[in-house]
Amino acid sequence: MKKLLSLCLCTSLSLSFALQADEKLMTASKKPIKNVIMIVGDGMGPAFTTAYRYYNDDPNTPEIEETVFDRHLVGLNSTYPAPISGYVTDSAAGATALATGIKSYNGAISVDVDKKPLKTVLQHAKTLGKKTGVVVTSQVNHATPASYITHNESRRNYDAIADSYIDNGINIDLLLGGGTKYFIREDRNLVEEFKEKGFQYVDNYEQLTSIKKEEPLLGLFAPVGLPWSLDDSNKHRLSEMTKIATEQLENKNGYFMLIEASQVDWAGHSNDIASAMAEMDDLAKTLIYLEQYVEQNPDTLVVLTADHSTGGLTLGxxxxxxxxxxxxxxxxxxxxxxxxxxxxxxxxxxxxxxxxxxxxxxxxxxxxxxxxxxxxxxxxxxxxxxxxxxxxxxxxxxxxxxxWTTGGHTGIDVPVFAFGKGFEKFQNKTDNTDIAKIIFTIL
Known part of the structure; x- marks a missing residue:
């Protein structure tokens, strides 16, 4: 009889714990997505993630180990720009599509084919009271970050793009990358202007450990783009900046953050396979950190894709x-x-x-x-x-x-990776504009 009562009690407790766990899961599933982290692997076509799998492989084991990219692959995206520019996109038109959901001409910074401004997901997030951040390894006024932050008829207008980060109204709480050449000029010192607006400013990685969490942050660590990962003082600088950014942006309303592994593209243009894989390794370490972050912050969505593929990389x-x-x-x-x-x-x-x-x-x-x-x-x-x-x-x-088939871009489809809350929304999507359209609905 005692054994029967004990068994009933254990069963009852097990059912109670199971119901509590199910209730927690249901409650969590009903909560909205709080944080959206958009990652662009610039130039990172499917050959780059395949190459990284073999590059990362342990030759002492018979199997080829899975990478963080393999764990989160959900689909492919087409990348073509507006018809006026044909089938092969540049980074500006590609980023404009990813940021606004609208295709435009090559060189466009979030303007349409008539050069009229288009609302971006970052700008929309800011209007909703979310914090916003941008972390890149290029200069912070390069094509991809600019297409999320501002508008310009040409990606080449670097000074004007940098100026607009203040002149059009500051819509970012964190900005990390390179670009002192464009922010500290003879005609204008944008760093001082950001500081006057309440921003902290740092110009080396070590200073990131002593920043104040409650103040917005500008960090510029090179005159133009950051050094190659292989040459930088921190070979995993993207993952380190990302860690700082997630801590800095955390707040009750959530945030939108753009991260760009910018120099995968630069390595592709140069047909530099050694630098390409080092940059991919930095991106992989960033994703591994974000996997851990999402475990602790399950209301966070992470989406990664490329704006295009660069170099026509082939293995063999x-x-x-x-x-x-x-x-x-x-x-x-x-x-x-x-x-x-x-x-x-x-x-x-x-x-x-x-x-x-x-x-x-x-x-x-x-x-x-x-x-x-x-x-x-x-x-x-x-x-x-x-x-x-x-x-x-x-x-x-x-x-x-x-x-390598080219020193330029190619028009092939690129992979899409997603994990965290709502990742299934990005499965089987067929065009880069779908990324922005979905994020708009999530926000």
Whole structure:
């Protein structure tokens, strides 16, 4: 009899706990989405996330390990701009579509084809009383962040775009990235103007640990874009800035934040596979942090996609059925930094082998010496560095069997990743404008 009573009591308690758990889940599911984190992997077509899987693979295990990207893939998006610009988008038109839900011409910063301003999801979030933030590895007035914050007929109007961040009314509570060249100028000091409006200002990563939580924040850490991840003092600077941003933006009304892994695109333009994978690693670490953040803040939605794909990256080249990321995985500085070194100094084969992590052939060394000897007196040092950078990237790509079809963008569909509250809303979407349209409804 005692055993029967004990069993009944245990069953009753189990049912009670189960009902309480179900009630909590139902209550949580009814709560609105409080925080929306939009991430753009600039230039990050599907080949980049596939490449990162193999780059990140542990060669000591028989299986190829899943990445954070694999865990959250929900669909593909088309990226074409307004018909006036054809089928291949630039970052401005791509970001305009992602930020406003409207397609425009290449070069447009959240204006339509008639150059009329379009409301962005960030601006809408601000009108609803939410905090807003932008974290990028480019200059903060580059095409993608600008398309969420402001409006301009041309992405090239960098000074005017920076000016508009104040002149059109400040609609951001946090802005982190590069761009002191555009914010501290002879004709105007926007940093001082932001400070007069109550913003804290920092210009190195270390200062981020001592900021005040209750005050808005401007952080500019480079004259233009941040250094390559491989060369930066913090090789995971995007994930670190993101961590600070989530803490800084937290409030009872929630927030909208844009994060951009800007330099995946820059690496694609340069056909620089080593830097591309280092930037992807920084983005992956950012997502891993956000996974943990969403666990603690289940009313948060995270969406990641690309504005387009850059470089026409292929894994395998020259008819060889192989791709070897181990060739460049051990690099501790960018190919750009190596090019600058050999442009300025005499170099030995041994020095280059150490920096590149593999030895160049006599023919390849001869090509580098030829560029220096034949061109150094005819062109500027930056031009010489660019030529050496291009040649070194060709060597790395050849050694690793990495293929590229272009130094520009391509028109292929790009992946969409989502997790957190409401992630299922982004499954099977077919166009970049759908991202903004859904976020508008969520906000």
């Amino acid at each position: 080249s020259d008819g060889e059925y192989k791709w070897q990321p181990s060739v460049f995985k051990g690099m501790t500085q960018s190919i750009s930094a190596i090019a600058q070194f050999i442009a300025e100094k005499e170099f030995t084969a041994e020095q280059l082998a150490t920096m590149l992590t593999f030895a160049l052939t006599d023919e390849q060394l001869s090509q580098l010496h030829s560029i220096k000897q034949d061109e150094s007196e005819k062109i500027t040092k930056p031009q010489l560095t660019r030529q050496l950078y291009k040649k070194l990237n060709q060597f790395v790509s050849a050694k690793s069997f990495t293929g």
